[in-house]
Amino acid sequence: MELIAVLDFGGQYSHLITRRIRECEVYSELLPYSTSFEDLSKLGAKGIILSGGPASVYEKDAPRYDQRILKLGVPVLGICYGLQLMVDHLGGHVKATTRSEYGKSSLSVLDSSDLLRNVPSEFIAWMSHGDYAESLPDRFEIIGTSANCKTAAIRNSALRYYAVQFHPEVAHTEHGTRIIRNFVQDVCGCSPTWTARSIIETAIEQIRTSVGDERVLAAVSGGIDSTTTAVLVQRALRDKLTCVFVNHGLLRKNEERVVLQSLKELNLNVHYVDASEQFLQKLKGIEDSEQKRKVIGEEFIRVFDEESRRLGVFQWLAQGTLYPDVIESAGTGSVASRIKTHHNVGGIPEWSKFKIIEPLRLLYKDEVEDSG
Secondary structure, three states, X not given: OOEEEEEEOOOOOHHHHXXXXXXXXXXXXXXXXXXXXXXXXXXXXXXXXXXXXXXXXXXXXXXXXXXXXXXXXXXXXXXXXXXXXXXXHOOOEEXXXXXXXXXXXXXXXXXXXOOOOOOOOXXXXXXXXXXXXXXXXXXXXXXXXXXXXXXOEEEEOOOOEEEEOOOOOOOOOOOHHHHHHHHHHHHOOOOOOOOHHHHHHHHHHHHHHHHXXXXXXXXXXXXXXXXXXXXXXXXXXXXXXXXXXXEOOOOXXXXXXXXXXXXXXXXXXXXXXXXXXXXXXXXXXXXXXXXXXXXXXXXXXXXXXXXXXXXXXXXXEEOXXXXXXXXXXXXXXXXXXXXXXXXXXXXXXXXXXOEEEOOXXXXXXXXXXXXX
16 A cells, blocks of 8 residues: 655644545555654655644754655655755755744745646745745755745755645645645655545454454444444454443443444444443542543553453453544654543553554544445
8 A cells, every 4th residue: 555654743734734645545644753764664655744843943852853764765745844854954054034924825836847736826825934944955946935935845856855834734725735636646656546445454454464363352332433443353353352332430321222232233242341330439539631531541441451351361452543532642652732632542551461453543533434
């Protein structure tokens, strides 16, 4: 499967880059900026995008990529902070602007032969930066400019390095998806063949390869995420799967009956556990929402661990973790701020022996719905 790797430097819009790429029918993954040259080499990515971020490249502890990545021989696109990193690394100069720019800006196209192909000569782009590239590295040229940023779009066509100071991934940038499509399809040579449905067989095969002859306990809630995960594991492993539905005491009236019925209609082997008193006692006296989520997450693992001992030996725990859960929990290795911790992203406590299966971890909610 062809892949575009997006290195996350903590930008507010980093996850949107992967989303726009996938809308272009090319698969993409968001990875920590610290991902090594060796790990990226193993992925076999056909292109790399450096995301935006809140730092300044001239700061002492500014996040930086493994510089060997530029020697992988694949096209690279820098966005905002990604542009500044590329410029700084290759010998240009980045400095603070006299006035930070945040909002819509009119961008003029100077060259429309590749990255800016099939976009108007003037269009609105979304800017969000306090630094800019004052001078460019050798063999770089300006292909787009604005009134407040003369180096709004640049390239080294020989090395296939491209960068833009604006954010093509956000809806405020006109023709932003076209610019991303130009990069991933035309520059990187990716074919528009990926769909959410195409991940089903890949996920099933990965589950079989990972689990082998071992057994899986699936955490199910009745929601689309955990239900889809359970169905995928069932298709892959059949009778090696056992599902556990936990009543944590915070369900709606009679919700457990509806959930159990719907899961059994899918021919899933489901065990019901009423742990409501256990959860409510653990939450008693806790007011902080973040702390509540952490307590709930650990208590779920405790219940699954107990059920594993009661029902038999289960080496794996399957969870319906989604991409937004990981992003909001700052669980990508990102320097972005945590929005909130999801109980299914916090990891496994040291006292538990479970290994984790999360086949939906890199999908958005509507991609999961489409794949079903």
